[in-house]
Amino acid sequence: MFSYLVNRVIQSIGVLLVVALLSFVIFNYVGDPINNMVGQEATLEDREELRERLGLNDSVIVQFLRFVGNAAEGEFGISYQFQRKVSDLILERMPATLELVFVSAIFALAAGIGLGVYTGLRRDSWLSRFVLTTSLIGVSLPTFVIGILLIYIFSVTLEWLPSFGRGDTVRLGSWDSGLLTGSGWLAIILPAITLGLFQLTIILRLVRAEMLEVLRTDYIKFARARGLSRRAVNFGHALKNTMVPVITIAGLQIGTLIAFSIITETVFQWPGMGLLFIQGVEFADVPIMGAYLLLAAIAFVAINLIVDLLYAAVDPRLRVSAQRGTGTA
Amino acid sequence: MADGAARPLLDVRGLKVGLPTRRGHLPILNGVDLHVKEGEVLGVVGESGAGKSITGLAVIGLLEPPARIDGGEVWFDGARIDGLSGDALRRIRGARIGVIFQDPLTSLNPLYTIGRQLTETIRTHMDLGADAAEKRAVELLDEVGIPAAASRLGAYPHEFSGGMRQRVVIALALCAHPRLIIADEPTTALDVSIQAQIIGVLKRLCREHGTAVMLITHDMGVIAETADRVAVMYAGRVIEDGTVAEVVRNASHPYSHGLMGSIPTIGERVGRLPQIRGAMPRVGAVPEGCAFAPRCPEVRDLCRAERPVMMGGKTTSAACWQYSPRWADSAGAAGAEAVADG
Numbered sequence: 001m002f003s004y005l006v007n008r009v010i011q012s013i014g015v016l017l018v019v020a021l022l023s024f025v026i027f028n029y030v031g032d033p034i035n036n037m038v039g040q041e042a043t044l045e046d047r048e049e050l051r052e053r054l055g056l057n058d059s060v061i062v063q064f065l066r067f068v069g070n071a072a073e074g075e076f077g078i079s080y081q082f083q084r085k086v087s088d089l090i091l092e093r094m095p096a097t098l099e100l101v102f103v104s105a106i107f108a109l110a111a112g113i114g115l116g117v118y119t120g121l122r123r124d125s126w127l128s129r130f131v132l133t134t135s136l137i138g139v140s141l142p143t144f145v146i147g148i149l150l151i152y153i154f155s156v157t158l159e160w161l162p163s164f165g166r167g168d169t170v171r172l173g174s175w176d177s178g179l180l181t182g183s184g185w186l187a188i189i190l191p192a193i194t195l196g197l198f199q200l201t202i203i204l205r206l207v208r209a210e211m212l213e214v215l216r217t218d219y220i221k222f223a224r225a226r227g228l229s230r231r232a233v234n235f236g237h238a239l240k241n242t243m244v245p246v247i248t249i250a251g252l253q254i255g256t257l258i259a260f261s262i263i264t265e266t267v268f269q270w271p272g273m274g275l276l277f278i279q280g281v282e283f284a285d286v287p288i289m290g291a292y293l294l295l296a297a298i299a300f301v302a303i304n305l306i307v308d309l310l311y312a313a314v315d316p317r318l319r320v321s322a323q324r325g326t327g328t329a
Numbered sequence: 330m331a332d333g334a335a336r337p338l339l340d341v342r343g344l345k346v347g348l349p350t351r352r353g354h355l356p357i358l359n360g361v362d363l364h365v366k367e368g369e370v371l372g373v374v375g376e377s378g379a380g381k382s383i384t385g386l387a388v389i390g391l392l393e394p395p396a397r398i399d400g401g402e403v404w405f406d407g408a409r410i411d412g413l414s415g416d417a418l419r420r421i422r423g424a425r426i427g428v429i430f431q432d433p434l435t436s437l438n439p440l441y442t443i444g445r446q447l448t449e450t451i452r453t454h455m456d457l458g459a460d461a462a463e464k465r466a467v468e469l470l471d472e473v474g475i476p477a478a479a480s481r482l483g484a485y486p487h488e489f490s491g492g493m494r495q496r497v498v499i500a501l502a503l504c505a506h507p508r509l510i511i512a513d514e515p516t517t518a519l520d521v522s523i524q525a526q527i528i529g530v531l532k533r534l535c536r537e538h539g540t541a542v543m544l545i546t547h548d549m550g551v552i553a554e555t556a557d558r559v560a561v562m563y564a565g566r567v568i569e570d571g572t573v574a575e576v577v578r579n580a581s582h583p584y585s586h587g588l589m590g591s592i593p594t595i596g597e598r599v600g601r602l603p604q605i606r607g608a609m610p611r612v613g614a615v616p617e618g619c620a621f622a623p624r625c626p627e628v629r630d631l632c633r634a635e636r637p638v639m640m641g642g643k644t645t646s647a648a649c650w651q652y653s654p655r656w657a658d659s660a661g662a663a664g665a666e667a668v669a670d671g
Contacts, residue, residue: 218435224391225430226450226501227423230415236449237438315440316485 008308012301019297020071023290024064054078067290076291081283086291090273095176096166097265097272101257103179103188104196108257109250112200116207120215121234131204138201143260147194147267154190162187164269195264199253206249210242217241243314251307252300259296336404337364338541339388339509344401344411346380346387346565348612355613357383359565359620360401362639365509370535370542372556372573374549374588376609379562381545385511387411388543389426390418406508424454427502427540429531431514433495437486443470443497444482447504454505469500473530492523499531509541516551524548528555549592553577561585564610564620571645581647584621619650631655 034047034056051057054077055066070077076086115135119128138146155163167183169176178184214220215238223233262274269275273292280288311318346358358380365371373381386392388403390413403411410421422428430436438446447466451457457465463482470478473496486494495515502510515531516524532555535542544556552559552573559576561569561584569582580586587605607624616622622632629650637648650656 218430218432219438221391222428222430222436222498222501223438224419225389225422225428226453226504227419227421228449228453229419232449232453237441240440241438316442317439317487 005309008305012305015301016294016297017068020068020294021064023293024067054080071291071294076294077287079280079285079288081280081285081288086287089276089288090291090295091174092176093271093273093276096178096270097258097261097274099166099177099179100188100191100195100261100264100270100272101254104192104194104199105254105257107192108196108199108203108253112203112250113207113246115200116204117211117234117239119204120208120211123212132208135201135204138197139205143194143198143263144267146197147190147264150190150194151267161190163190166270191264191268191270194267195257195261199250199257202253203246203250207242207246210245211238214238214241240314244311247307247310247314251303251310255296255300255303258299336407337366338369338406339363339365339543340402340404341384341388342402342404344384344387344403345399346383346392346396347399348396356399356615357396357565357612358387359615361562361565361567363560363567363570365541365543367508368535368539368541369558370532370544370556372552372559373543373545373562374547374552374559375562376547378609378612380565381547381562382513384562385428385513385543385545389422389428389511390415391422391428420454423450423502423507424505425507425509427504427507427510429495429498429502429510429512429515432518433491433498434518436498437494439486442483442485443489444484447482447497447501450501450504465504466500469503470497472503472534473497473500474526475500491519492527495519495523495527496530499527499534503534503538503540506538507540509543510535511543511545513545514547515544516548517546524551531555549577549589561588564615565612566620566648567639568621568649569645569647570639571647575644579644581645581652582621582649583625583627583651585647619648627651629656 034051055063058066067077074087076090078084079086079089082089115131119131122128141149151163154161162183165187166178167185167187168181169178169184170180171177172180178188220233220238223237228237260274261270261272262277264270265272265274266278273295276288277292279285280292341361341363344358344361345356348355348357361380361384363371363373363384373384375381383392383396387398388405388410390410392398398411401411402409405421406425410418413421437443441449444463444466447469448459448462451462451465452459455462455465466482467479470481475481475493475496481489486497489497499515502512510531512531516527519527528551531542534540542555544552546552556573559569559571559573560567561576561580561582563584569576569580569585571581576585577589580589584605587603590603591605593602605624610616610620610623616633617636618634619625619628619632619637622628625632631650635650637650637653639646639648640652
């Protein structure tokens with residue numbers, strides 16, 4: 001198990017280096033940040049001086065190595081736009097995004113698995129049909145439309161929930177939490193639903209399909225033939241067997257939540273990293289964009305690693321092949 | 330079979346199972362009659378699609394919906410069990426009727442240790458604590474011939490071979506001392522050398538515990554070696570019922586006769602195995618009258634017009650008009666050489 005883990009961590013570092021190179025190359029050749037930063041009256045000397053100060057005159061390789069070295073220390077340079085350290089900006093914004101992602105992931109997982117199991121077990125009930133039909137809407141409507149729709153209904157028409165921001169926050173060390181205040185919870189409901197709805201429907205449909213598949217298997221038939229209770233069969237035997245594919249997809253989907261919270265954050269003016277990224281894009285703010293891309297990659301890689309470890313926890317057959325650890329993983 | 334006080338352990342009467350489809354109701358079983366006496370091994374044979382497995386599933390209430398029981402009665406241990414609620418049936422399954430399915434490779438849940446699957450079943454049906462259940466699990470594994478049973482409780486199904494897994498499945502079926510075991514092709518998925526071992530284990534345990542067995546198979550070798558009695562099924566009905574020796578050597582029904590005739594014998598050179606011409610009618614396309622009539626060498630008008638019921642044949646009971654007094658005066662009777670003793 002340990003060698004398997006080390007193996008996976010080394011692979012992950014490889015992946016991250018490639019992403020770092022990509023983010024460096026792409027963003028380094030997109031636009032000229034100096035143009036955005038200086039005014040109309042800036043002289044050529046001013047521009048050159050700024051270019052020198054930001055290290056934009058060094059060779060590409062030196063710039064990349066510096067980028068990777070700094071990134072490893074959590075330094076992503078100075079934002080062209082805000083003239084502040086990117087790491088500070090991101091740390092400031094990170095809690096908002098992580099809390100949003102956390103709440104919507106819990107929402108998507110709980111509701112997705114619950115409804116998936118229900119619609120899988122009660123294939124023909126009208127409620128199952130209703131849920132499945134409605135879930136089509138969740139898949140086919142783009143996120144921003146859902147967000148705007150929710151704002152229209154719950155903020156504008158009913159005036160129940162706030163339409164933007166994250167309410168009052170409480171400072172815990174360097175972490176600004178909105179989950180400790182009533183207004184924070186009210187504010188997170190709509191964005192969390194908007195962000196999680198697509199994931200919910202994916203998980204729901206997957207769990208349902210897997211349940212239907214597993215319920216047809218011989219060992220479920222045999223478990224029934226052994227006279228086990230309905231609950232033991234459905235939840236003890238069937239649900240656990242649906243978990244391997246569900247963990248895979250759920251893991252990837254949570255990665256997506258982090259990476260693509262951009263749209264939701266923009267719609268709800270949620271002060272998180274996604275909003276920071278959008279502002280960075282508008283300004284060709286390379287350090288911010290690069291840092292964001294890397295963070296998203298780290299999130300994906302970390303989640304994949306966790307998913308792989310969870311497989312082994314769920315399925316003993318994978319545990320054995322992992323222990324043999326022949327490096328084929 | 331005398332009706333009344335001494336009902337056999339399992340008594341299936343006129344069991345009908347159907348499958349509602351968009352294009353109408355498909356009858357799968359058209360009135361199955363069979364019984365298993367206390368401690369007896371009944372072999373149920375027939376070609377694929379004759380309704381053997383469906384009969385087994387219907388008895389324990391595990392038909393896949395929308396298939397359902399349309400009529401008939403199932404009596405077990407003196408009580409009628411068709412139409413019982415799901416929960417009441419569940420208490421019979423595993424506790425008083427054990428089940429063994431065809432494929433040991435897929436019968437066990439891959440995610441749980443066999444110890445857990447055993448204790449779970451034991452504790453569902455018996456009032457035992459965790460330790461006592463574990464002890465019983467070890468005993469069971471021991472009984473079915475798993476070496477070093479105590480050390481294998483923590484093993485997962487994939488760590489066992491096919492034959493060993495089928496032993497575990499047998500242990501699971503025997504968990505709560507059932508009176509009857511329904512074994513649906515228990516050896517079909519195993520290789521031949523293992524088949525004999527598994528049948529041996531099943532036979533020994535059932536004799537020791539006085540458990541009756543309904544052994545569903547199309548392997549006449551297994552039947553000849555194991556069963557006391559045979560029920561031959563054809564197109565959703567039992568068409569012959571008798572002791573093994575009689576059915577194998579001297580079958581009354583032309584179909585069973587043909588079936589036994591197509592078993593190869595060791596030491597006899599045959600160019601081509603005899604076969605019954607034609608094929609079994611499809612579900613939903615079973616002809617009026619005797620279902621075997623289109624393929625029967627002895628067919629007469631009577632067979633096509635009316636469905637025969639079980640009657641006394643040469644030595645067994647068979648659903649064939651040959652054994653009816655009406656056979657002699659039915660059309661085309663050039664000379665019924667069969668002895669009618671019904």
